[in-house]
Amino acid sequence: MQGIANSCQPAISSSVKTTTFIVCCACLLVFSRCALTPGGGGSTQNIPESVKAGDSARVKLGLSVWGAGGSIKGRYTDVVAFYRLVGESGYKGPLSPTVLPQDETHEVYEFSFPAYPQGTQGEIEFFFELKLDGQPSRIAAGRKIKIE
Numbered sequence: 001m002q003g004i005a006n007s008c009q010p011a012i013s014s015s016v017k018t019t020t021f022i023v024c025c026a027c028l029l030v031f032s033r034c035a036l037t038p039g040g041g042g043s044t045q046n047i048p049e050s051v052k053a054g055d056s057a058r059v060k061l062g063l064s065v066w067g068a069g070g071s072i073k074g075r076y077t078d079v080v081a082f083y084r085l086v087g088e089s090g091y092k093g094p095l096s097p098t099v100l101p102q103d104e105t106h107e108v109y110e111f112s113f114p115a116y117p118q119g120t121q122g123e124i125e126f127f128f129e130l131k132l133d134g135q136p137s138r139i140a141a142g143r144k145i146k147i148e
Contacts, residue, residue: 039067041076041132043139050146053120057113057145061097061128064106071104075133081111083126086144094129113145120147 046060059081065072080094097109113124123144130137 039065039069041065045139045142047142048145049143050148051124052148054115054118056115057124059111059113059126059141059145060100061109061111061139062102062106063109063130065132066105069133072107073101073104076107077131077134078136079109079128079130081113081126081128083113083124085116085120085147086123086125091126116147122147 042064044062044064046062048057048059051057061079061081063072063076063079065075069075079097079099081097082091082093083095084091095111095113097111100108100110102108109128113126116124123146125144126141128139128141130139
């Protein structure tokens with residue numbers, strides 16, 4: 001009786017077995033690669049809505065890390081900002097920040113955009129460039145700063 005049951009099951013070809021093995025290995029490789037990465041990071045921004053002409057604008061970029069990469073110290077490098085008055089042809093910079101350590105997973109980078117002369121009207125637009133664990137990244141400004 002057992003022989004009859006086995007003869008009713010279709011035979012699995014060696015090409016199907018090989019394909020299944022390759023797919024399983026590929027999935028294992030993808031999932032193990034994700035598990036071995038050092039983690040990631042995040043950002044927040046503290047941007048004033050406006051600044052008076054003649055005053056500098058201070059912007060804070062909060063950076064954080066998570067995962068297996070460890071402490072934030074030294075993981076973010078080359079953190080700079082570029083800025084311009086809306087309508088200008090090119091960005092000015094790079095501006096270097098003052099680093100304000102917070103804890104093992106957070107740092108704040110404070111940028112001071114130079115004052116625009118009295119009588120200047122418009123908005124300041126800007127962005128940040130940085131590297132996290134050697135990988136370059138660009139962060140767009142959360143909003144423009146109005147010059148009053």
